[in-house]
Amino acid sequence: MPRTKGSKNRTKIDFDAQIVKLQKDKALLEEGVAKTVAQIEELKTDIKSMRESLKPQRAEIKQVEKEIAKLEAKKAKAEQKAAEEAKKAEAEAVVKKLLAGGMSADEILEKLK
Numbered sequence: 001m002p003r004t005k006g007s008k009n010r011t012k013i014d015f016d017a018q019i020v021k022l023q024k025d026k027a028l029l030e031e032g033v034a035k036t037v038a039q040i041e042e043l044k045t046d047i048k049s050m051r052e053s054l055k056p057q058r059a060e061i062k063q064v065e066k067e068i069a070k071l072e073a074k075k076a077k078a079e080q081k082a083a084e085e086a087k088k089a090e091a092e093a094v095v096k097k098l099l100a101g102g103m104s105a106d107e108i109l110e111k112l113k
Contacts, residue, residue, distance in 0.1 A: 098108050 095108055098111070099105075103111075
């Protein structure tokens with residue numbers, strides 16, 4: 001009679017123990033998923049509150065930018081006025097110097113042209 005193939009010393013497989021083990025693993029994984037979902041929801045609410053606080057900050061930035069632009073315009077105007085006054089003072093000094101040097105008003109006007 002021919003021999004049967006394979007070992008006859010096989011261990012018995014305990015399906016119930018494997019099922020219980022896999023169910024425990026499944027429960028742990030589901031718990032991890034639930035924690036992750038809760039964290040995601042928490043982050044979503046944080047993002048929403050941050051977006052709401054972002055709007056007034058942007059409005060404040062725009063207001064400050066407008067004030068900066070106004071001040072820069074005032075500064076440029078003041079600098080231009082100061083430059084004009086300096087030119088005027090310099091021209092008056094030149095005229096006084098030329099008058100003191102003995103030039104007539106007509107000769108001074110010709111030089112200024």
